[in-house]
Amino acid sequence: MQIPFNKPYMTGKELWYIAQAHANGHLAGDGQFTKQCNAWLETRTGTSKALLTHSCTAALEMAAILADIQPGDEVIMPSYTFVSTANAFVLRGAIPVFVDIRPDTLNIDETRIEAAITEKTKAIVPVHYAGVGCEMDTIMDIAQRHDLLVIEDAAQGVMASYKGRALGSIGHLGCLSFHETKNIISGEGGALLVNDPQLAERAEIIREKGTNRSLFFRGQVDKYTWVDLGSSYLPSELVAAFLWAQMEEADVITQRRIGLWNSYHRWFAASETAGMCRRPIIPAACSHNAHMYYLLLADLETRNQFIARLKLQGISPVFHYVPLHSALLGNVTDEHMAIFLIPNIWRIVWCGCRYGLV
Numbered sequence: 001m002q003i004p005f006n007k008p009y010m011t012g013k014e015l016w017y018i019a020q021a022h023a024n025g026h027l028a029g030d031g032q033f034t035k036q037c038n039a040w041l042e043t044r045t046g047t048s049k050a051l052l053t054h055s056c057t058a059a060l061e062m063a064a065i066l067a068d069i070q071p072g073d074e075v076i077m078p079s080y081t082f083v084s085t086a087n088a089f090v091l092r093g094a095i096p097v098f099v100d101i102r103p104d105t106l107n108i109d110e111t112r113i114e115a116a117i118t119e120k121t122k123a124i125v126p127v128h129y130a131g132v133g134c135e136m137d138t139i140m141d142i143a144q145r146h147d148l149l150v151i152e153d154a155a156q157g158v159m160a161s162y163k164g165r166a167l168g169s170i171g172h173l174g175c176l177s178f179h180e181t182k183n184i185i186s187g188e189g190g191a192l193l194v195n196d197p198q199l200a201e202r203a204e205i206i207r208e209k210g211t212n213r214s215l216f217f218r219g220q221v222d223k224y225t226w227v228d229l230g231s232s233y234l235p236s237e238l239v240a241a242f243l244w245a246q247m248e249e250a251d252v253i254t255q256r257r258i259g260l261w262n263s264y265h266r267w268f269a270a271s272e273t274a275g276m277c278r279r280p281i282i283p284a285a286c287s288h289n290a291h292m293y294y295l296l297l298a299d300l301e302t303r304n305q306f307i308a309r310l311k312l313q314g315i316s317p318v319f320h321y322v323p324l325h326s327a328l329l330g331n332v333t334d335e336h337m338a339i340f341l342i343p344n345i346w347r348i349v350w351c352g353c354r355y356g357l358v
């Protein structure tokens, strides 16, 4: 048997809903399926406004515009994350300030954030690694005391929560991904959760190419014009139709993944006791979504051997992020970035569970 790195899960209804969108004759964005998906996200996460986007990257870019990030501003984030977390802000001329991660969850170490704040800091971007929540109470408290925005990169966090609140719904803004490697998918896809109602109207404008098209369609203005910065961040109805099939089964998908995750966790218990690896740690405040199952190994060589051995058996694990500060050092000068504490995360390997459902 081959176990691939990722295997997209299909509910079986995706093509049926795409056929309905086709029959409806509305293929651009913001039709019936998009509205259903937005409403589902609002109900399930408790956010006041959810907007589907064509990726989490797009949602992060919208968040950077909404946060009014200007050249030279600083944005605090972990180095151990995906490139989009940083790119969205670098595209606006901001400097990513990388803070080390916690040894247990591999999430940003909230106790080191305050030391990274300067008068140029505009926002904190916690990334919920593997669908396990960051220490959001502390992060929100720091943000409030320093008047900063919190933008959650909850790309991996759909259907997971921190102290009962959905990941992505706790900061001022939250960004979700429906990429095919995530839990709930539409090929490429994402959403912006606008948790601060004061940002809602501008979010709609930025998503519609900087126009007040949404207000116009609701009859709130009588002309549809260019009013702000923006781009095209909304997905086609065909994508939303696919996503709707997945949202309908989100509970089943999550339960199934958690069952598989728990099996991995049991299987690796003895290896952990024998000192061969370290398994994921889930804090009591977090209810996770089994986005991935990862293991920490002793060093780079052990990791490479472990991956090679599994590959011989038809299992395809990969190692995860190369920390952004170390990836960038070759072509970015010091003035473009500030590094606080160097994370020692070369020891990470993660294996298998992300493909999830077989």
Ligand SMILES: *Cc1c(COP(=O)(O)O)cnc(C)c1O
Residues within 6 Å of the ligand: 054, 055, 056, 057, 058, 081, 082, 084, 085, 127, 153, 155, 156, 176, 177, 178, 179, 188, 189, 190
């Ligand atoms: C997947 C991912 C993204 C990007 O999501 P896309 O929908 O592919 O743009 C951003 N941040 C993190 C942490 C991710 O895991």
